[in-house]
Amino acid sequence: MRSSKLAVIAVATLLLGAGCGGSGGKGTSTGGASGGSAAANGPVSVEFLSVQQPTDNWPTVLTKLMDGFAKERPGSTLKNTYVQQTDLDQKLQLLGAQNALPELFNAPNTPAAQAQMGRSGQALDLEPALTQLGVFDKLDPAAVSVIKQLEGGKLYALPFELNIEGIWYNKKIFADNAITPPATWDDLVTAATTLNGKGVVPFAAAGVDGWPITRLVGDYIVRLAGPDALKKVADGQAKLTDEPYLKGAQAVADLGAKGFFGKGVASQDYQAAEDLFLRGKAAMFYMGSWAVGDFNDPAKNKIGADSIGFMPFPAVAGGAGTAEQTPMNAGLPTMVSAKKYNPATTGEWLKYMVGNYGDTALAERGMVTGFKVANPPASVPAMTKLVQDQIAATKDPVLWFEALFTAKATSVAQKGAAPLVTGGMSPQDFMSAVQDALNG
Template identity: 50%
Template sequence: MPLRTSRARRARLSLLTAGTASLALLATACGGSGSGGTAAAPENFDYLSVTENTTVKAALTGMSKGACKAANDALPLKVETVPQASLDQKLQLLAGQDALPVQFAAGNAPALTQELAGSGKVADLEAKLKELGVLDQLQPAAVSTIKALYGGELRVLPYEYNIEGVFYNKKLFADNGVKAPGTWTELVAAAAKLDAKGVQPFSASGQQGWPITRLISGYLYRSLGPDALQKVADGKAKLTDPAYVKAAREIAALGKKGYFGKGVGSIDYDTAMNQFLTGKAAMFYMGSWALANISDGKQNKIGAADTGFLPFPAVEGGKGSVDQYPSNVGLGITLASKSFDKKTGDWVSCIARNYGSTALKDQGAISGFKVNAEVEDANEVTTQVRDTISASKRNVLWFEALFSTKATTVSQQNAAGLVSGSTSPEKFMQTVQDALAAQ
């Protein structure tokens, strides 16, 4: 299975967690402009992506020469890239000029795409896919995730689809008499047993922040149910409520006991990944995008056969279910309303029917499109994750998914302090709640 570059991996993860730039400029530029009157037919299947992510570009380029050659002959693929940090500004500028490309990477948070859609710049993808007869080519779980992110609307296509859970080292577990935990109590007990035998229980990037905050949301979803953070977004609950603070306290306790190892606040994403793949930590909470690393023998020194995957454990007496996996669609990609004509539709139809197989076969990437061709998985854990995705009906989001830009930044910047002990659980949740209230 081909390896994606670490640049691409970091870009994808950053895209999941970064906030948007100010939307004031966009609101001014797009207000009332709609689709800008009569549109000229596009000359190319223009695709604006980010420089750091090469997966979609590579897959579409391959399809333009193969499965989608007819669509490409009629409307040639033309790819432009910008640095991820410049994406929002670029989209705002193009939207203000009524010059969005045919297809483009959505903003760094759902809010930007929602602004574009509100001003009539984004195609009604659900209606378009129905009209083309390919809506059924999207995995139901991916559609559910997109709609949860975008106010009940299908705003982006799922060129990626990831679920999250705990990857674990089967050999370290077996050698130390630890069984795969099914409940939070069992997880904590497993960590204590590993730690007592000199094995670091968890690897995590405190520098990124989000791998830690997603443990908080995992506990919240299991204890309070799948609507736990929607209630916060709707103003029906606060992060400072006792049941919410308890989740932060449980994660802070893991850090207090040293289960994340030394210097977690300075650990970056690649280092955390390496700690797990070289057997220096027994568990690693991460998304299924890590399968590309796990399947690469040069990186994975413990071996794919000894890498297991389990859902975030159940909280005893909780309202959530272990089959509700945190999920995301990675780098969301959408299409402009102005240029969505028949030739664009031919491209979209071809993508819907072929992207899932192409990305899996050539890029080692799991998407939210159905896989319509036989593709041999690299290992058992990849098969397990694919089967889980196919069977998923209701998934949940991540901690900051419904947060404002400010609250997202505050959350991730303070996560390391939570597990290192410099920030109390109460203070952490109060700080993030204050940022939410200020939006």
């Protein structure tokens, strides 16, 4: 997914070298002597290494926060350093080997690499550190749950964004065809059949990127086999070639065989798929809430924000999962250098930042994040409010298809997605290929 969205989708996503004194599990360690380059009560200097440009969301919010922090500790500064997402992992490895990781940095692109950074002592174990600082309760519990699922039960990264995923639909198209938001997979297929028969593309999807299609496979599996179905695969307790998993691939392949993704899905990228939906040419669009920014943009959204509804991925008959188990992700999260951490200096900045990030991000950029909001703006766009309400109602967030996969398996899955829905690859061959990649 695009770095400016889900620096996963996702994301990313999604979506993630060595040598730091002390364990990442010791959040109270003073770490390196620099500690953010300040004596106690003096100015704090922080560098943020990010895949976003200085004028993008995360750097902009942090700059605003540093302006506020500098009023309490004059002379404190933030340096935003940009790195392309494709170069991020290599950059982190190089800086880690040189003991030169900055105070804040975007996490590696794979969950396995994120967890390794924590276990090796490069990234700060944030739960004990934030608890000691008195601000752990400023994080949204759903966001904490998502990151812990990815990082082996630990919190090594901060959720600068928090996304729900599901099916966005065109209210007018649904109303014109007497369709109510489907609550079950069978109802979804029936609705798609009706739309296809009327010449309306049921689903906009990006076959070039692959992950918008594999998301559907993963969600079906979770609805059928239960919320821990994909973790069982990662833990070696199940295989993607087992019957419940194959049914997920088959169900999505069947959508493609019926023409429900329209013509040219294999050559359609993210932007083209979104544009198809926002021009009213497709009835449904499975996507994460990072797309809400585009939904709220009249220049991109030709059907109007009021014309877009959201529905959870539907239930599957006889399945162990429920529609209340919402797929969620935290985009590309951000880590704190264990080596640079000092409770009296960078710790005070971290305390201020965590305590104010949610309010500032929402007020300044309209962002939904993994931080609680204490003082919401007087006016919040309806689409943003919808996302906030869905997050608040989520008690059991679940992960996406490739969340716990290796980089190799993720690539195989996403490259095979378009052939899966265009008849170029059978569900059995698709799942076998991904499982083989997981096996190494």
